[in-house]
Amino acid sequence: MTQTRQRRGPGRRPGTSGTREAIVRAAQQSFAERGYTATTIRGVATAADVDPALVLQFFGSKDGLFDAALRVDPPTRPLLALVQESDADVLGERLLRRYLELWETPGTGARLLAVVRGSAASPSASAMVAAFMSEEVMLPLARAIGADHAELRANLTGAHLLGIATARYVLRVEPLASLDRERLVAIQAPVVQRHLTGDLG
Incomplete structure (x- = not known):
């Protein structure tokens, strides 16, 4: 026989640790599966088995929840580790390949897609x-590049990678969307490498 769960009052669940982490995990899943617009405080609270007031107590609003979901264990973390491990002259190729792999991995790809769509759905999320x-x-x-105009180079690289991902994985523009990944790397890696270490003209 199923017992009816009593509604909890506001505040942390007694005797339960990791409540905030559980809320963030539920939010990450909701943003990835439902998108920014369809995700609600109540829905995240239900998934995390807490009162909605507790979500607001921790994060203040849906925007605050989105920010936390973005920053906790970010899907872009492997890119930074790769930058620190790679030689400068092959960084463009390795960075692009790993970035595409992240988009094509179900877990991280869904989170990256949620980030891009979320930024388009709300000015505050953007x-x-x-x-x-x-x-x-x-x-x-x-900082890792260590070249002249490093901040500009980083921004150019990020904008270029985001543009490729948006066309390939979000808008699914053909023939880019179905182009073999290694073929795409071969075509675009020299461009990324130029942004990172080449002559900016």
Whole structure:
């Protein structure tokens, strides 16, 4: 026999640790599967088995929840590790290949798609994505490059990669969407490499 679950009052669940983490995980899944617009505080609370008031207590709003979902274990983290491990003269190829692999991996691909779609769905979400990209991706990339105009190079690289991903995985523009990944790497890696270390003219 199924017992009816009593509605919890506001506040942390007694005796339960990791409540905030559970909310973030539920939010990441909802944003990935349902998108920014369809994700609600109540829906995330239900998935995390907490009262909606607790979600608001931790994050303040859906925007705050989106920001937390973006920054906790970000899907772009493997890119930064790759930058630190690669020689400068092969960085463009390795960075592009790993970036495409992330988009084509079900878990990280869904989160990256949620980020791109979320940024288009809300001005506040767009501002948060821009801040995240600057603080967590672009600036570390610029420091790792160690070349002249490093910040500009990082921004050019990020914009180029995002453009490829948007056309290939979000808008699914053909023939780019179905182009073999290694063929795409062969075509575009020299462009990425030029942004990173080449002559900017």
